[in-house]
Amino acid sequence: MSLNPYEIAKDFPILSRTIRDGKKLVYLDSGATSQKPNVVIEAESNFYRMHNAAAHRGAHQLAEEATDALENARAIVAEFLNAEVDEVVFTKSATESLNLISYAMGNAEPGNRFHLKAGDSIVVSEMEHHANLIPWQQLAARTGATLKWFEVTAEGRLDLSSIDSMIDATTKVVALTHQSNVLGTINPLTEIVKRAHNVGAVVVLDACQSVPHMKVDVKSLGIDFLAFSGHKTVGPTGVGIFWGRAELLKDLPPFLTGGSMIENVTMTSATWAGAPRKFEAGVPNMAQAVGLGAAFTYLNKVGMENIHAHEVSLTALLLNEIQDIPEVKIVGPLDMNLRGGTVSFTVGEIHPHDLGQYLDSQGIAVRTGHHCAWPLTRKLGVPATTRASLYLYNTPEEIHALVSGIRDAQKYFG
Amino acid sequence: MMQLDNLYQEVILDHYKNPQNKKLVLEYDAQVHHINPSCGDEITLNVSLDGQSIRNISWDGVGCSISQASVSILTDLLIGKTMEQAQEISDSFMHLMQSKGTEKGDENVLEDAVALAGVSQYPARIKCALLGWMAFKDASVQALAKK
Ligand SMILES: Cc1ncc(COP(=O)(O)O)c(C=O)c1O
Numbered sequence: 151m152s153l154n155p156y157e158i159a160k161d162f163p164i165l166s167r168t169i170r171d172g173k174k175l176v177y178l179d180s181g182a183t184s185q186k187p188n189v190v191i192e193a194e195s196n197f198y199r200m201h202n203a204a205a206h207r208g209a210h211q212l213a214e215e216a217t218d219a220l221e222n223a224r225a226i227v228a229e230f231l232n233a234e235v236d237e238v239v240f241t242k243s244a245t246e247s248l249n250l251i252s253y254a255m256g257n258a259e260p261g262n263r264f265h266l267k268a269g270d271s272i273v274v275s276e277m278e279h280h281a282n283l284i285p286w287q288q289l290a291a292r293t294g295a296t297l298k299w300f301e302v303t304a305e306g307r308l309d310l311s312s313i314d315s316m317i318d319a320t321t322k323v324v325a326l327t328h329q330s331n332v333l334g335t336i337n338p339l340t341e342i343v344k345r346a347h348n349v350g351a352v353v354v355l356d357a358c359q360s361v362p363h364m365k366v367d368v369k370s371l372g373i374d375f376l377a378f379s380g381h382k383t384v385g386p387t388g389v390g391i392f393w394g395r396a397e398l399l400k401d402l403p404p405f406l407t408g409g410s411m412i413e414n415v416t417m418t419s420a421t422w423a424g425a426p427r428k429f430e431a432g433v434p435n436m437a438q439a440v441g442l443g444a445a446f447t448y449l450n451k452v453g454m455e456n457i458h459a460h461e462v463s464l465t466a467l468l469l470n471e472i473q474d475i476p477e478v479k480i481v482g483p484l485d486m487n488l489r490g491g492t493v494s495f496t497v498g499e500i501h502p503h504d505l506g507q508y509l510d511s512q513g514i515a516v517r518t519g520h521h522c523a524w525p526l527t528r529k530l531g532v533p534a535t536t537r538a539s540l541y542l543y544n545t546p547e548e549i550h551a552l553v554s555g556i557r558d559a560q561k562y563f564g
Numbered sequence: 565m566m567q568l569d570n571l572y573q574e575v576i577l578d579h580y581k582n583p584q585n586k587k588l589v590l591e592y593d594a595q596v597h598h599i600n601p602s603c604g605d606e607i608t609l610n611v612s613l614d615g616q617s618i619r620n621i622s623w624d625g626v627g628c629s630i631s632q633a634s635v636s637i638l639t640d641l642l643i644g645k646t647m648e649q650a651q652e653i654s655d656s657f658m659h660l661m662q663s664k665g666t667e668k669g670d671e672n673v674l675e676d677a678v679a680l681a682g683v684s685q686y687p688a689r690i691k692c693a694l695l696g697w698m699a700f701k702d703a704s705v706q707a708l709a710k711k
């Protein structure tokens with residue numbers, strides 16, 4: 151079975167609106183945030199309309215329904231990731247999830263397996279989004295641990311030639327993006343996970359750009375922790391996922407403290423509930439979690455394999471057509487081997503901001519700038535790029551529109 | 565295309581292609597380096613004063629047509645003016661940028677800078693147009709403090 155993007159697009163009401171004097175919207179910015187199908191919008195608003203109450207609190211029917219709805223969403227997410235239900239923690243975003251784990255590690259006392267000190271190291275890569283870089287920089291600064299990073303090659307791949315010296319006996323954490331939000335590169339994990347586990351380090355995966363686009367099975371990847379945002383995966387804003395292996399969550403101290411994450415409280419002390427509750431202080435973002443459950447149900451129905459195959463074929467088309475323009479320089483892999491549907495590029499001397507503005511005048515939405523990965527764009531020697539990021543509702547016509555829009559922009563600024 | 569032409573006036577594209585005073589003069593009273601963190605545009609700007617008047621402004625940087633043209637126009641406008649005049653012009657430019665497309669700008673005060681009026685309709689681009697002006701403000705305060 152394959153996927154018909156024209157039929158899919160009908161599920162997303164925003165895709166039928168017009169932009170700037172009646173231009174049809176061509177949305178190529180799903181890497182920043184995806185659009186939402188009706189089923190998600192309805193699930194979220196229906197929660198408010200019919201079931202709203204504070205989950206896990208209260209003795210009334212609505213509280214029961216809210217709890218059921220929240221826990222049902224958790225079960226859907228767990229199944230989607232091939233995880234255990236109690237391993238799935240609702241946060242507000244990937245950013246919060248990555249801060250959760252880095253702050254939680256910073257809270258670990260000596261003797262705890264997550265305790266970090268001078269002499270330990272944290273390994274990241276040059277292609278990290280700021281959300282998977284700065285929390286680790288900060289943790290290193292607070293604990294005295296050393297931050298190390300894999301470099302990125304000119305082709306936009308991780309340079310793993312130094313893996314054995316990069317990940318060594320001092321390494322406690324390897325935090326890596328699954329798919330680069332700038333390059334589209336999908337990082338090979340097998341060797342990295344094996345090496346990390348050999349030296350006793352945990353692997354934290356930033357799956358923001360992979361979970362929405364391909365089958366991500368936490369068990370078969372063998373990773374230890376994972377983070378992503380609901381809003382990039384056709385779900386609502388304000389909900390993210392933090393996943394960790396059960397035995398690790400047991401030892402990981404909490405980050406935020408407060409209501410409902412406790413087992414027992416006195417005036418001077420508290421003990422913690424088990425996961426996931428330990429990491430979900432306060433009344434949760436129930437409506438958004440329910441919306442995320444609906445998002446995964448929707449994606450499951452379409453089929454993650456179909457979505458991935460569709461994106462691979464559109465990306466191949468885009469790479470092929472865009473390279474007919476001599477001034478275009480692609481920042482990232484040129485072949486489809488371990489590559490997703492994010493394509494960043496420059497066009498001669500046209501500044502990305504100007505190109506983006508021109509494309510916007512044609513109804514085409516792209517992202518411009520450093521894409522929250524400033525060290526990466528600096529390394530690659532481009533102050534900024536233009537990025538097209540594709541998803542299940544994009545069509546070959548939209549690829550043609552982008553490429554001809556770029557040609558028109560060249561004439562406009564030429 | 566109407567709306568876009570409003571943004572990219574001929575004057576702007578001319579300044580972008582032929583930026584004025586885009587070569588750092590080594591003699592200066594103050595040098596600043598400003599960054600637009602949302603898009604990565606950067607500028608280094610030197611100011612030298614002659615008493616209360618602006619002897620020279622020179623700059624270098626990378627950025628979009630709006631940010632580059634705006635600095636270029638600024639240097640043409642402000643070199644040779646007194647600090648007081650520069651203040652008046654800057655205030656008028658700030659005001660224009662905040663006008664959301666409702667004003668055309670006073671050509672007697674702003675000269676070529678009125679071509680940037682269209683920017684005020686694009687909230688995301690106002691920061692681009694202001695990059696050089698903020699750098700100048702910072703540099704001139706530092707240069708005055710030194711004297
Ligand atoms: C790879 C990657 N990591 C982390 C994030 C942060 O996600 P959010 O801003 O939703 O927390 C993003 C999205 O911008 C991303 O693309």
